[in-house]
Amino acid sequence: MNIAILGGGSWGTAVARLLHNKGHNVKFYIRDKNVVEDINTRGVNSKFLPNIDLGNLKATSNIHDAVKDTETIVLGVPTNSVRSVLNSIKDDIEDQIIVNLAKGIEVDTLERVSQISKEILPKNAFISLSGPSHAEEVGKDIPTLVVVSSEDIQASKKIQHAFSTENFRVYTNNDLIGVEIGGALKNIIALAAGMSDGLGYGDNTKAALMTRGIYEMSKLGKALGADPYTFNGLSGIGDLIVTCTSMHSRNRRAGILMGEGLSSEEAAEKIGQVVEGVKTTKSAYELSKIHNVSMPITHKLYDVLYNDVNPKEAVSSLMKREYKEEMEEIFLDNINL
Ligand SMILES: NC(=O)c1ccc[n+]([C@@H]2O[C@H](COP(=O)([O-])OP(=O)(O)OC[C@H]3O[C@@H](n4cnc5c(N)ncnc54)[C@H](O)[C@@H]3O)[C@@H](O)[C@H]2O)c1
Ligand SMILES: O=P(O)(O)OC[C@H](O)CO
Numbered sequence: 001m002n003i004a005i006l007g008g009g010s011w012g013t014a015v016a017r018l019l020h021n022k023g024h025n026v027k028f029y030i031r032d033k034n035v036v037e038d039i040n041t042r043g044v045n046s047k048f049l050p051n052i053d054l055g056n057l058k059a060t061s062n063i064h065d066a067v068k069d070t071e072t073i074v075l076g077v078p079t080n081s082v083r084s085v086l087n088s089i090k091d092d093i094e095d096q097i098i099v100n101l102a103k104g105i106e107v108d109t110l111e112r113v114s115q116i117s118k119e120i121l122p123k124n125a126f127i128s129l130s131g132p133s134h135a136e137e138v139g140k141d142i143p144t145l146v147v148v149s150s151e152d153i154q155a156s157k158k159i160q161h162a163f164s165t166e167n168f169r170v171y172t173n174n175d176l177i178g179v180e181i182g183g184a185l186k187n188i189i190a191l192a193a194g195m196s197d198g199l200g201y202g203d204n205t206k207a208a209l210m211t212r213g214i215y216e217m218s219k220l221g222k223a224l225g226a227d228p229y230t231f232n233g234l235s236g237i238g239d240l241i242v243t244c245t246s247m248h249s250r251n252r253r254a255g256i257l258m259g260e261g262l263s264s265e266e267a268a269e270k271i272g273q274v275v276e277g278v279k280t281t282k283s284a285y286e287l288s289k290i291h292n293v294s295m296p297i298t299h300k301l302y303d304v305l306y307n308d309v310n311p312k313e314a315v316s317s318l319m320k321r322e323y324k325e326e327m328e329e330i331f332l333d334n335i336n337l
Contacts, residue, residue: 001162002070003027004096006085008035008059009273010048011101012076014135019074020057022165028059029066036061048273052139067092072099072162075113078274079104079184082113086120097155099127099148099163103183103239104276105283110290112180114151125155128176129163130183131234132242134249141167147234148172149179171234178230181221183239185298187251187277188284189213190243192301194252195311198259205315209297210244215327216295220284223291251277264305281305294328296321 001024005016008030020026030036038046039059045052060066067073067089077085079102086098098121100113109116117126131146138144148163148170150156160170173179189209196205217240218231230236243249254275257267268275285302288295300318303309 001025001072003072003074003162004029004066004070005074005076006063006066006089007076007078007081007101008032008039008045008048009076009078010045010135010139011133012074013039013045013049013054014052014138015074015076015101016059017052017054017057017139018165018168019163021055022163024162026057027066027068027070028057029063030059030061033061035059049135049139052136063089064092067096070096072097072159074099074101076101078102079106079113079276080108080279082106083116083120086117090120093121093124095124097125097127097159099129099159101129102276103130103187104280105181105184105287107279107283110283110287112177112184114176114180125152126150127152127155127159128180128183129159129170130179130239131171132238134242134246136248138168141165143167143169145169145171145234145238147179149174149176149235151176173230173233173235175227175230177224178221178226178228179235181224181226182217182231182233182235184276184280185217185220185284186213186236186240186243187275188281188298188301189217189240190249190251191255191258191275191277191281192297193244194249194255194257195259195301195304196255196315197252198256199311199315200259201315206244210240213244213297214240216293216297219328220288220291220293220295223293224287250275254278258304259311278305 004027006029016028036059043054073096114126127150156172164170218228222228254267284298300314
């Protein structure tokens, strides 16, 4: 298959390597010319995926050349760059399948990436690829399971077969909203879990954040039209576990730095890569207000990120909330198990 990958950060690079090694004809667009040169002359992306041999994979800084004569276009840029990238290639597009790797909710519009794609490229099939998949491990061919989702089931199956390898197993799931929301919201909880680690709290605290976090994620997902059961899967609890516990996670690491006293700007600067959870916290906060969904962890994290509330105070005020039942009846009544 002729496949364009747009975006040469860590995940775009790991996926480009995977597809290239599988034998696809990969056209790899990277905006930063130094990274293009690094890959083309030294076979490595030292800035975003160091110590991973990319073999004879080649990159280009010309996005139009990359997209030309392809059947599939993979979006490897952060969520809030997707709109500008799609607009820049709109006139080059034919009937390619669009595969999105980004996990977030656009902060200015509160749209999922599938909604952005539908606005700009209404005729192209859209796939979301999500699940527990750190680039650093996929780059070493460590066994990994992910899920693809689309309104176009045939397109999902095509991408499942095209992307699967003996170390990268791709499932399909027809709940596009659930898969997108799961991938986006787990970054919020990972930031909070990292903050808990940075504050010196323990495993109990993190388990609590993850458990109550997946509940919040499922509630907002359901309000947006997702099947709550999707949050039991790879793009829900699976991605939540890996992101809250792995030191590969940029969101968790940024949270640790904030728990240790850095501001979100200082933490993001130190990480040097996209920390999707910062903007997604704002998006989810706004969506929860629109849909009247109680999301205490998200709201407290929003206060830390945007209202200068101290992380320790945020945890303390979560602990002092009114006593409650574990599950809201409205959620249990409607859950589709
Ligand atoms: N890193 C991972 O392990 C991983 C795994 C799964 C999903 N994701 C998701 O993939 C997305 C990308 O993550 P990443 O870790 O690769 O990020 P990154 O920070 O490593 O890289 C982002 C890349 O996008 C480029 N970019 C940004 N805006 C651009 C634009 N307008 N035009 C062209 N290039 C642009 C940057 O220059 C950079 O090369 C995020 O949404 C992330 O949540 C990451
Ligand atoms: O490094 P993070 O926190 O952006 O997480 C990367 C992936 O989403 C993990 O599946």
